[in-house]
Amino acid sequence: MKKILVTGGTVFVSRYIAEYYAQKGDDVCVLNRNTRPQPIGTTLIEADRRNLGDILRHYTFDLVIDTAYTARDVDLLLDALGSFGDYILISSSAVYPETAPQPFAEESPIGPNSYWGRYGTDKIEAERALTERAPGAYILRPPYLYGPMDNVYREAFVFDCASLGRKFYLPKDGSQRLQFFHIRDLCRFMDALLEKRPARHIFNVGNRDTVTLREWAELCYRALGREPEFVEVHGDVEQRSYFSFYDYEYRLDVTRQYELMDSVTDLETGIKEAWEWYRENGDKVNKKPYFEFIDSNLNG
Incomplete structure (x- = not known):
């Protein structure tokens, strides 16, 4: 059983992740302001992630799963955390500029994307902040996520x-x-990362x-x-x-994902x-x- 911290936990991606690991029997804590119903089987740490103080200082987490949007989000969480093991950031394919050759590989240049605007550039800065301070962390770049709990009108x-x-x-x-990429497959890939511990730390994820x-x-x-x-x-x-x-229209090269996890949800x-x-x-x-x-x- 792992002690896991999931930031957010009240809507789609972070909520599904929290319940996925809780159902597996892990001890899952969610960090949010308690303004929405909480995911089933988890423990709430009630706080604003931008004003954490010492609330996390005495916890020890085996895994932190973060959906941070900005570098400030990452820095404040790292400043507030006590001891932790692995760290996974859910980033986005929006970090790739639409002008770059496709399919985008992990080595493709990242930069402003006129369709995604500030969301994409903020995710770039979040990735950089995490890489500088926690070089052993993993960063995942999904395309459109879908599945149960999706609160986006698609x-x-x-x-x-x-x-x-x-x-x-x-x-x-x-x-x-x-x-697309099914939200359950995102969780399954995180499982594969933690089991196989590849030397690479940035992965595109998605259906081939x-x-x-x-x-x-x-x-x-x-x-x-x-x-x-x-x-x-x-x-x-x-x-x-x-x-x-x-x-x-864009496409991610997910070859390296399939080397670790060779099946996805139809x-x-x-x-x-x-x-x-x-x-x-x-x-x-x-x-x-x-x-x-x-x-x-x-x-x-």
Whole structure:
């Protein structure tokens, strides 16, 4: 049994991680301000991560799993921690500039990405801060994460379209490609890291195969036993006004991930799991006014 600290723990990525390790029998502490329901089977350390004082000083953690957004987040946590063993930072593919050659490998240059803006540059600084102060830490760079507990209005938007019997408005011909990674596979890969302890400390993670927007929407409809009727949207309509993803196609080279973990969740299976969770937890998703825009600007 490991003593694990998970920062956050109240929404999607950190919540799933916390419950995953708690279900495995580990002693999981979550660090947050206690403004939301806590993950099942965990112990709350109630604090603002930017004002920690001595609250963590007397704990000893075998593993810290951090979803820090900025270098300041990392520095303040490291300043506050007592003894700890391993440290894993969940970073992002947003650290790669869209102008760099693809697929992005771990050695690819990192830098500002005009689609992700400050989010990406802050993640870069968080990575640098951690590497300077804890060079033995691991850094993971996922693409779009999905699965149960996802509070972002992506698959859930398509599920709503399918359940309401709506047509699906598809950017252009729907050939833009997306890369995904199931949240459970992210946890499984962390398990593989801790077991095999590779010398490399930065990893791209994700499914090797990408999927088109059209194929993704079809899988989401199929999870409800339905087939979409597509309407293609051409012209100068801003894609994020009516659709869940930026008009930005990228791909990560995940060769090194597959050397440590050679299987991932099939996308169709993962989307079905996401639907099973969403139909019981629709109130936990941050919905956006896509329908309003479609009905006012695209429908008819």
